[in-house]
Structures are given as structure tokens and as C-alpha cells.
Amino acid sequence: MCSNCLNAEIFKVLEKFIIDxxxxxxxxxxxxHKAQGLFGYLPQEVQSFVAEKLNIPVSKVYGVVTFYSYFTIKPRGKYVINVCMGTACFVRGSGDVLEEFQKELKIKTGETTGDGKFTLGSLRCVGACGLAPVVTINDKVYGHVTVDGVNKILSEYATGEYVTTEYAE
Structure with missing residues (x-):
């Protein structure tokens, strides 16, 4: 199936969602939220489509997309890694954990690996302070993550064997 055909089908799904x-x-x-779930991100083409279907200016759509950190205008990796940088996590070493992810993945915060597998980001607060420092990968939460735990976490995604243990020393 061609990528444009796939996009056409996804646009139809989004249009039906809006109509309903x-x-x-x-x-x-x-x-x-629905559009990003369907497309994985919100490129200009999707923003224009949403604006047209909701009968609002594209500038309003773009303003909302760029205001909320949840939304992205760039494609993300298959696995989106976010390191919590809230106070509890930061004082327990999340800054070092983020640096280790950058080193291991050879990317900076906000970037995606060349193979499209990982996107690295940071959040202000996950709301799981008792597990500090916290890392999320897509919908999975990792608590008590250490610098040494970074490699263990990444190896899970290389092998597909997901461990549910904590990553403390």
C-alpha cells in the first residue's frame, strides 16, 4: 500500500471522528489528540485539515500545537523516552540519567535516533515523586532509575524482553 493511500485512509478516520x-x-x-494518535505527529498538512474541518484559522491550531508540550510537529521514534526533571527526580539524579540516555543513544533531548527507534525528551513532572527518578517510555513508567539502569532499560527495547523490576543500584 502506498504511503499517500495510507494517509488518505487516516484522514478519512480523522474526518469521521470530527463529524461524529x-x-x-x-x-x-x-x-x-486524536490526530496525533493517528499520525504520530501533527505536520502542517494535518493542522490545515483540522482547521478546515473545525472551521477555525490554521494559526489557532498551530498556536495550540506549539503551546502544549504533548503535541509535536516532528515525527517521533517508535519509543518515546521522557526523563522527569521535576524537583524530586532532579535531586535524586534525573539530570545524570538524562545525560546517560543522550550518551547511549547519541542524540540530544528533543531528537530522534537515525533509525527512528527512540525519541528522547524530558518532562517537568510525571507525578510519581515516590519513584524518583522516573523515566517513561511510551506508556510504561520506570521508577528509581539510575545511570546504570539506562543501559538495562535500552537493552529491553533492543531484545523486546520487557522487565518490570526497578532500576535502582
Whole structure:
């Protein structure tokens, strides 16, 4: 199947989602969440489509997309790694953990590996302070992560064998 054909099908799914909304007024964030879930990110083409279907200016869509850190206009890797940089995590070493991820993946925060497998980011607070420092990968939460645990975590995604243990020393 061609990529444009796939995109056409995804646009149809998004259009149906918008049509089925009880009200389009105030639905922008809900629609953007759906769109990002479908496309993986929100390129200009998707933002324009959403604006047209919701009958709002593209500038408003772009403003919301760039304001909220959840939304992205660049493709993300298969696995999105976020290191919590909230106070509890930071004082327990999340800065060092983030540096280790950068070193191991050979990318900086906000970048994606060349193979498209990993995107590295940071968050202000995950809300799991008792597990500090915390790392999330997609929907999975890792608690008590240490610099030594970074390699263990990454090896899980290389092998596909996901361990549920903590990554403390």
C-alpha cells in the first residue's frame, strides 16, 4: 500500500471522528489528540485539515500545537523516552540519567535516533515523586532509575524482553 493511500485512509478516520463529535466548538484539543494518535505527529498538512474541518484559522491550531508540550510537529521514534526533571527526580539524579540516555543513544533531548527507534525528551513532572527518578517510555513508567539502569532499560527495547523490576543500584 502506498504511503499517500495510507494517509488518505487516516484522514478519512480523522474526518469521521470530527463529524461524529457532538459539538465542534471547543473540540480542538480533543481533535488534535486524536490526530496525533493517528499520525504520530501533527505536520502542517494535518493542522490545515483540522482547521478546515473545525472551521477555525490554521494559526489557532498551530498556536495550540506549539503551546502544549504533548503535541509535536516532528515525527517521533517508535519509543518515546521522557526523563522527569521535576524537583524530586532532579535531586535524586534525573539530570545524570538524562545525560546517560543522550550518551547511549547519541542524540540530544528533543531528537530522534537515525533509525527512528527512540525519541528522547524530558518532562517537568510525571507525578510519581515516590519513584524518583522516573523515566517513561511510551506508556510504561520506570521508577528509581539510575545511570546504570539506562543501559538495562535500552537493552529491553533492543531484545523486546520487557522487565518490570526497578532500576535502582
Amino acid at each position: 463529535l457532538p459539538s465542534k466548538e471547543g473540540a480542538l484539543i480533543e481533535v488534535l
